[in-house]
Amino acid sequence: MQHTNIYNLGLDRNAANFAALTPLSYLQRAASVYPDRVAQIHHDQQLTWKQTYLRCVRLASALSKAGIAEGDTVSFIAANTNPLFEAHFGVPMCGAVLNAVNTRLDAEAISFILQHAEAKIVFVDREFSEVASRAIKMLGANRPRVIDIDDPFYEGGELIGEMDYEAFIAQGDEGFSYSLPADEWNAITLNYTSGTTGNPKGVVYHHRGAYLNAVSNAVSWNMGEHPVYLWTLPMFHCNGWCFPWTLAATVGTSVSLRHVRADAIYDSIRNNKVNHFCGAPIVLNMLNNADAGLKTGINHEVKVMTAGAAPPAAVIEGMEAMGFKVTHVYGLTETYGPCVVCAWHDEWNDRSLTEKARLKSRQGVKSPMQEGLMVADPETMQPVPRDGQTIGEIFMRGNLVMKGYLKNPRATEEAFAGDWFHSGDLAVWHPDGYVEIKDRSKDIIISGGENISSIEVEDVLYRHPAVSEAAVVARPDEKWGETPCAFINLKAGAQVTEQEIIDFCRDNMAKFKAPKTVVFGELPKTSTGKIQKFVLRDRVKTL
Template identity: 65%
Template structure:
């Protein structure tokens, strides 16, 4: 036999076994940290100071209690929680039980929550008292008849009226669990770890399924992009329900860092936390960074220097970059979608950029950048030919992703999954150009999504509500630039003959049917521009939206 052929055979036949292979999972991060740094601080919340040993034990208790309640592999556990300790614990305890974590958007209306509970087939829901009323309404709207175990969280920092809707409390529930629960890594790193719903850009929201491998490699990529040191102090300004907090619950555990919890995102609370706890890192939508930049000077006094901030959503304008620099903050611009675990590209900065004027730095930092360390590839491709567009900064194509930082697919939606992965790439739906240095920049959205305060708003959903008003003949919704939220919905409405409806009437109508952040902030009456076939020309409306007068909603 040819010696080369023999070598090939031996390479092939070397066995994979438990000694040389283990599934990638972020659950291993908390296990190691609890072993190596058991007495390091893990969670701060009000007067609570919880170590990694205690946090790990509580996560194991949660997993044990869930299994004793009959929860196992691929069962869905929904949570409707702010950025509090139970939310951190759920990111480990739920998958330790083999279950799938469904973090519900706390800003949604009962109808949307009910749909998600039904579609995801949740068997357990853990709910904070602040959202008990919405959850109670959602449960009444459910179509599924299977029993749902509801667990109430009690939080001393919640000052509103208490409402019990569950059969037990969170502390009582995990109190029945085993702190030494013998959990195991998933049998396959492709197993589901989390379910996150999109904002429903065309009809009902789509359930995006994450796998253990993707969660682990994106959490590690977060460390690499930020050069995040051990024992970083991370402030939770970004909602953990949003793409699992961009995978940062797992990132912080990997670095044996500190989770500084925050019930409400307010400038006073943020600056107080930064001073008191020595915050080193935080993430957020542009509205959060803008709020800090524009806060009174007195609130900013005495804050730690060198805080690293991460921004996603709308590109940071020059005023934000300059304002962050004046506060001594280091701003990193990232980009992604729910389907790619939150950020999966970064506008990696170069030292020479610091020598440029603020306008040029803003131009360079406004780009969505290049792929994360552990993402296989991100390209701007022609969606028809699936070939790369010229890197000339002018030719538009669609941003597409390939690699481990991509969802398993959409739950119960094989058609949408196949479309999303057509041609061997994940199609983002965002149109962009790519520059000679490989960096890319979004120019438009193939679907008319409005990004407001980091939340996606479907123009179609808002238009459907507008059409339900008896005086509306035609309606179209586009993004209106907003200095606070980045973008807000602007409604262009053509009224029926003889109607006397006011813009304020339209806003009141929308408030009855939409979550608050989806309600139009401007309403313009008049005949809508249309093509010869009757299609509304949204590009014309976008030109007018910037000058539309805002309405207090």
């Protein structure tokens, strides 16, 4: 006798009991429930959630009138100001896909992105008009329409488009009847990887993942309602880790920031009562080392979310000593930004500041909306022991993983081999289930048959009082195969010798892990502020 599942009889999905998940619904709710709350602050300009909603509708309408349809790409080469924030809603409201371009790339890379994405319209902030103009010229006859972003608070650059953003959205209709996506699997944004080896890959996000990671951010960070969030993290980077949508979900305030400088950050925290911001460890390090006078007058709690590279415990310790509460997260462009969080346990509160910083420097556990996380052998896909010692690769699966790479089925298939996303990051798994990165697979140093984590050596280097920035790479060695080579940027006015650095490391870690060579000077960085280890690996060959 065939079994009948009574819960499938007459209980079909319909418009009354099911809706495709999309972060656009957060904007609708924010404008409806809290129309007069401040949504955006840009210098002395303030916009409410109702005003922001109507501007997004006008943007969607204007794009639709310009011929933009479902599945078309709209690119923005813009700073962390209102137009790019609004684009996270207005572009998908007309069915199009937002491509926020990394403003620190060169013209060739930007041109490749615009061509590969098949951008129909590109919005260009005056600050980036020179590089954008060169990139667009390289496209020849396939040039997109260009609309300027003419920020009244920025001086410099040129207007290269046919009109500016405000004039463009003025063409739109506030009563525009936009549609939410029929399928939550539809693309919402396109982000490009940094492309340090070959051309960057186009990472496609869907509405479902954007909706869920927006909430995942709020839950994992205990944001509550109405946070005031400062844009120290580029909105072009994983769509600002999905925080434009998080701010709509929490009915928060988006505080723009064009340039990431210590004085501007501290001023905004003080004046706008900012209580949340994100940033790579390099930003935290800058804030730690800022002049003491900049830090005065901040008496409220500020929560900091950091990722991008494993933050040295000393950097976390410095932020916590200032009264800033640090949450460490981990993810990749392919995982909507953060999908792993160093979730805090109250029983850790009584630990010393140093011990708490060490715990916080671990990457952590899966975030609330992520389904799967493991450290495993990349060949067998078998999880490694949770012993804090055995190194494996980090794998993720679930709703916070990209649709795939645009027009690159081979790379997509490789990334998802075995039904897990392959991160390329090497880590250990601790007995408590927390993951701790030891290196990118290409950054591990094998010296005399022993694996040395460059991150572990860097962690020690950052504890030295003279060190501002540090990076460790493998240097070829006839005897040992490879030895650690440290590149160090000293704090202003600091003086220290190579031998003093080596001795400091030998005193604070296993002696064989200490760098054999130390090079002082500025460190090369990627467009998102990460230290370019591939440049340093080339440099060590000539030492």
